[in-house]
Every structure is written in structure tokens, then in C-alpha cells.
Amino acid sequence: MATTAEDLSRSRGISYQQLISEDPVPPPTALTLENPYHSDLTSVPVARYTDPAFHQLEMQKLWARVWQMACREEEIPNVGDYILYEIGHFSIIVVRTKEGIRAHHNVCRHRGRRLKDFNGHTANFICPFHGFSWNLDGSVRGITSDWDFPQINKAEFGLNAVQADTWGGWVFINMDLTAAPLQDFIKDLSEQFDYWKPEARYIEAHVGKVMKCNWKAAQEAFMEAFHVITTHPQLLAGIGDENSQYDAWGNLSRAITPNATPSPHIKWDPTEQDMLEAVSMRDLDAPEMPDLPEGVTARAAMAAMMREGMQALMGDDAVLSDAELSDSIYYTQFPNFHPWGGTNRIVYRFRPWKNRHDRCLMECYYLSPFQGERPAPAPMHFLGEDEPWTDAPELGMLAKVFTQDTFNLPQVQAGMESAQFEEVVFANYQETKLRHFHDLLTQWVERD
Ligand code: FES
Ligand SMILES: [Fe+2]
Numbered sequence: 001m002a003t004t005a006e007d008l009s010r011s012r013g014i015s016y017q018q019l020i021s022e023d024p025v026p027p028p029t030a031l032t033l034e035n036p037y038h039s040d041l042t043s044v045p046v047a048r049y050t051d052p053a054f055h056q057l058e059m060q061k062l063w064a065r066v067w068q069m070a071c072r073e074e075e076i077p078n079v080g081d082y083i084l085y086e087i088g089h090f091s092i093i094v095v096r097t098k099e100g101i102r103a104h105h106n107v108c109r110h111r112g113r114r115l116k117d118f119n120g121h122t123a124n125f126i127c128p129f130h131g132f133s134w135n136l137d138g139s140v141r142g143i144t145s146d147w148d149f150p151q152i153n154k155a156e157f158g159l160n161a162v163q164a165d166t167w168g169g170w171v172f173i174n175m176d177l178t179a180a181p182l183q184d185f186i187k188d189l190s191e192q193f194d195y196w197k198p199e200a201r202y203i204e205a206h207v208g209k210v211m212k213c214n215w216k217a218a219q220e221a222f223m224e225a226f227h228v229i230t231t232h233p234q235l236l237a238g239i240g241d242e243n244s245q246y247d248a249w250g251n252l253s254r255a256i257t258p259n260a261t262p263s264p265h266i267k268w269d270p271t272e273q274d275m276l277e278a279v280s281m282r283d284l285d286a287p288e289m290p291d292l293p294e295g296v297t298a299r300a301a302m303a304a305m306m307r308e309g310m311q312a313l314m315g316d317d318a319v320l321s322d323a324e325l326s327d328s329i330y331y332t333q334f335p336n337f338h339p340w341g342g343t344n345r346i347v348y349r350f351r352p353w354k355n356r357h358d359r360c361l362m363e364c365y366y367l368s369p370f371q372g373e374r375p376a377p378a379p380m381h382f383l384g385e386d387e388p389w390t391d392a393p394e395l396g397m398l399a400k401v402f403t404q405d406t407f408n409l410p411q412v413q414a415g416m417e418s419a420q421f422e423e424v425v426f427a428n429y430q431e432t433k434l435r436h437f438h439d440l441l442t443q444w445v446e447r448d
Helices: 005-012 052-063 187-193 215-220 233-238 272-279 298-314 322-326 398-407 409-417 432-446
Strands: 043-045 068-072 081-087 090-097 100-105 140-142 161-167 170-174 201-211 245-249 252-257 328-333 337-339 346-353 356-369 381-383 423-425
Touching (some): 052 356, 068 081, 187 252, 215 432, 252 432, 298 356, 356 398
Antiparallel strands (some): 252 328, 328 337, 346 356
């Protein structure tokens, strides 16, 4: 497998210099040169990634107050089904009740034991320590030896509530009971996804892996196409990395990276067949692509192949543009939810792992359309920090791409931990999504 530019140039028998132009690349012609996202933020303190105190500030000012994706509705289909959503030191029970989905802090109000240790199904929440119990809606069910607790007013002794709401088949929670409604927070996201109907999809695959880096360092590796040049060199013949469009507004940002078109970085002229092979990852041992008929572009062929597959699932009424079928359209809903647009199946989520500033959990969902009865959602396939993505065959070719992406990340964390400078710097345009994210993060952590 070619994992670096050097591997690739070896396998092609040409030098790295021949493969990738080191001449100055002109800015993308399709774009106005002025970045529509205006902000003075061009760098951020390294301490945002390396300082445990900044992690604690995020726990207190961000995670304890912001709407965040907790799970899919399909993961708790029946009354009594619940999942545990963990974020830093917080643990939250998300449960389906007769009245809808509710969320509570996963903490017994007697002497503080966590009520549940695993996801599951239950009629009520009974603490394993002394047997206090609560109903699914969080109200008190029973106090053991209640004669001995005259100070407890049962009406006020419910589980600590967390807000819960849904959009697009996803469940979001917010620990701040005074926070404005979810729909206010994600209105731009819901507008963008209206046509693609994420609620009509199911979890075909779900893989989570512990990463040896801060959660922001991990997600930022998936918020730009700027890294393709040296991280995924095998794609360059078929990806318009530097011709990507980046937008940011409200709590949302978006990148559109055109596929089946050559990178401005290469200084050779790939054929349409080269572009198709590159985008379909032949250099990562993907199956061979059919020969393109004369006059058919790689882009048209790719869109046609995708259209055929998608219409079989979404029905003949689905009108899908070539761009929705073949480009990479990747959103970031602040702070950590990354659904891909168009017909792409990918959704990422990143969050701190075990309350550590230098570990995170990266999850990848494949959210796929289906016909007929909703298939059961795939449970999360958990990979520890030393287990490779390729141990999750359900990811297909993407496991190899992730291997390339995540190969950098422990070294990014280690580099930042030893850095002798104060700030990491961001590209004005190609790192728009990072700049926008950090502007929002600044607002959250500086809030009273
Ligand atoms: S700690 Fe839960 S019942 Fe005592
Ligand atoms: Fe990547």
C-alpha cells in the first residue's frame, strides 16, 4: 500500500519532484480571492491542544453548555432502550420513554454511583449500590428505607435532567437547561440537509477509535483538503484539493472538494482514466475501474455509477446532481459533528476520551439509504489506541485512507507538546473551517 508521497513515487517509478509541482501554484481561478469568511483569527495558542487547564475550561464552558450529538434515534427504538453518552467526566443516559426521548445525568442522587455501566434496555433505573430507583422519565420510583431519609422531598429528587431533542434521525443533548432550543442552534445545518433526508437513513457501519491526540487536532485533519498533497498523494490525479470551496456561517461550516478532476499541485496531465483510477483509490489496492469509453469524462462516469446505485435505494424520483453524487461535501456543525452532504454516507464525531486533553475518540458512521423495513443499526465497533483502522473491514477502502490521516496525529500531538513557539497558524482560505471553529470556541470559552 502506498502511504506516503515517497511510496507512491517509488511505485510509479518517478521522482517525488516529478510527481508534485514545487512551483508556486496560482490561487484557484474559480474563486474570488477575497475570503468571504471575515475574521482576524489567523493563529491559535498551542495550549488549546496541550494544556489540561484548557481542556477543563472546555468541559466547563463548552461541553456542559452546548448542543451535541449523542446518538441516533434508531439506536433506542423501543421504550426503555437507553444509551450512555460520555463526554469528558460527564455521563448521560439517553432513554426512550412513552413520552419521547429524555436524557438524565447518569448519577445516583444518594451517594453518587453511576446508575448504568453499559447501554441496554430497562424498565427503570435501579442503583446497584443501595437500590434507590428512578422511572424512565427521571422521577423517583423508590427510596430504600425511606423512613431514614426525612430530608428527601421525592418530588424534588428526580435524576438531574439534561435537554434532549432530535433532528434528522439524530439525538442531541444539552446539559444547560437554560440553553435556547436545538433548532435555533442547528437551523443552518437543517436547511442544508433538507433534501438529503438523513432521517431516512440507517447506520450501516459505526467504528470508533481512540486517538493519541487532542479532539480538535483530530477533527481538524478532516476539515480541509489542504493535507491531501502529502497525506494522500495517491489521490492527486483525481482530486481538486486546492480548488475546494470553503464556507462558514452561523454554527456551520462547509467544504466542497471536487473529485475526478486533477489537483493543481501536479505537473503532469492525467488522462480521464488516470483521474478515475486515482479517485477510486487504485493505488490503495481498490478494484480495477472499467475502461472509460471514448469521450466520457471521469467525472461523468463516476456520477453515473453513483446515480445508478443511489437511485436503486432512493427511488427514481430522487434528482441528484453530479456534484452531489461525486464531490466531497463535508460540513462541521459546531462543535464536533461532521456529516457529509450529497449522497455520501460519512458522518464523523470527535470528542475528548476519558477526560484527557491528549486522547480523543474519533467515530465514523456510514449512514446509508435503504428500501423497505429499516435494517438494524450496526453497533459501534470499538478500536483501542493501538488497533489499526484496517481491523474494521466494514469501512472498506476508507480504513486505508484513515490510516494515512491518523498516521500524522500522534506526531502532531507530540510535536505540539514539545513546541517552542506559542501559536499554530492557519491558512486564510483553505483552513477557513478551522478559523471559523476557533472563533466560535473563543466565544464559548470566554463566555461568563
Ligand atoms: S449510591 Fe445509589 S443507592 Fe446508594
Ligand atoms: Fe484526509
